[in-house]
Amino acid sequence: MNKVMVEVPGGAYPVLIGENLLGSVESLLPPDARRVVVVTQESVPYALDFAPRPSKVLLVPPTEAAKKLEVVQDLLEEVAAFGLSRSDAIVALGGGVVSDLAGFVASIYFRGIRYVNVATTLLSQVDAAIGGKTGVNLSTGKNLVGTFWQPSAVVCDVETLSSLADRELSSGFGEMAKYEFLGSGKLDMSDMVGSVTRCVQIKARYVAGDEREGAERAMLNYGHTMGHAIEALGISGAIGYLYHGEAVALGLVFAAHLALVLGRIDVEEVERHYEVVDRFALSSVLPSGVTADAVMAYLARDKKARGSITFVLADRLGSLEVVSGISGSEIQRAIESMRSWPRK
């Protein structure tokens, strides 16, 4: 088992990565927690034992559509009815939807109680469960309401990944691929404990350096500006549905083309993006419904919030930075570059 500490201003917490770890979750609860609520989903095929502490399992709906205030209200009512006190704890057992909801509830119930994330998806193990971002969506966009509320501990049992559907696992690989541009070195899918640990170490470093996402933590969003736009197009039905990590993989390749169009990187670096995405067996073919107009329409909200359209982009030294003021015509040129790229 590997342990990575996330050093945040409110106190450090451990992320445990290994096999057969579900039995140790109980020992990670705060010792003074007398009652436990587990938030999970019907599709998560695991149960946790907290005896002799009384515990209650609350199920949330299966998809991203569960991330809404009505579900938070229901969870809060149930948590209160179960009599969870200020010193008790919530355990999130599942992927990012579960940890976003359970963490949000933990952050506002009694103005904040403790919670432990038990991440059972790859996406969650390398990203969502770590770093304390919690929240829900509004009809106008994803994650528009939320808090920064760090868990007391995170458990990443890689054995739970065997229960994932193929595309769900691939989606995690999309998020994992991102870390190869953040300094992880080549990640080896046959060594999941080692590879998840490398990703967690990098995530922990960015979170420790910039818990509230001033600037540095934004690098974790590499591939995500276009990734989120593509994901939204999938949800709207304009293109076929894509999982988050599948959209991020396309977003990584797109970011390389945008950097190329802006003269920030050369063709070898673009090829490296393809090599990484190919190695994780993810598609780098932009669906035809991804047009500059559709992307600009999605990014209009970002533009309003930040004053201009912003991407995380690579430069020739291999480092990433936030670049603002990206125009529709630059996005158009990058899309054209990606569509006409000669694949070897």
Ligand code: GLY
């Ligand atoms: N998912 C990016 C972050 O946690 O900052």
